[in-house]
Amino acid sequence: MIFAEVGLMTMDVPRLSKFYRDVLKTESDCDDDVHQEIMTNGAALTIYNNGSIKESANNNVVLAFTVDNVDEEYERLLQLHVKITEPPTTRPWGARNMYFEDPDGNTVVFRSFL
Secondary structure, three states, X not given: OOOOEEEEEOOOHHHHHHHXXXXXXXXXXXXXXXXXXXXXXXXXXXXXXXXXXXXXXXXXXXXXXXXXXXXXXXXXXXXXXXXXXXXXEEOOOOEEEEEEEOOXXXXXXXEEEO
């Protein structure tokens, strides 16, 4: 079995898709208001609205991405005016993490390993 995709449902597909394209430094082949798929190294992040959701936030979701340098990404995300909820912090187990929110309030983690 291969894990292939995570889907985020939202009321505003273009806005959330642009946010993830910017923070993940990637592109999407899709450009519509209902479904956009963003390819990452190993899996897809799908942003969609199938018409069934009432609000955009899901506070039970955390997306984590491994990056080369958390501190550099932190500075870059500040320039993009991303809402940082925890600046880079070194954890006892050797990870350096930072937390931020997407426009819908979902938690996103960038991490690197020391």
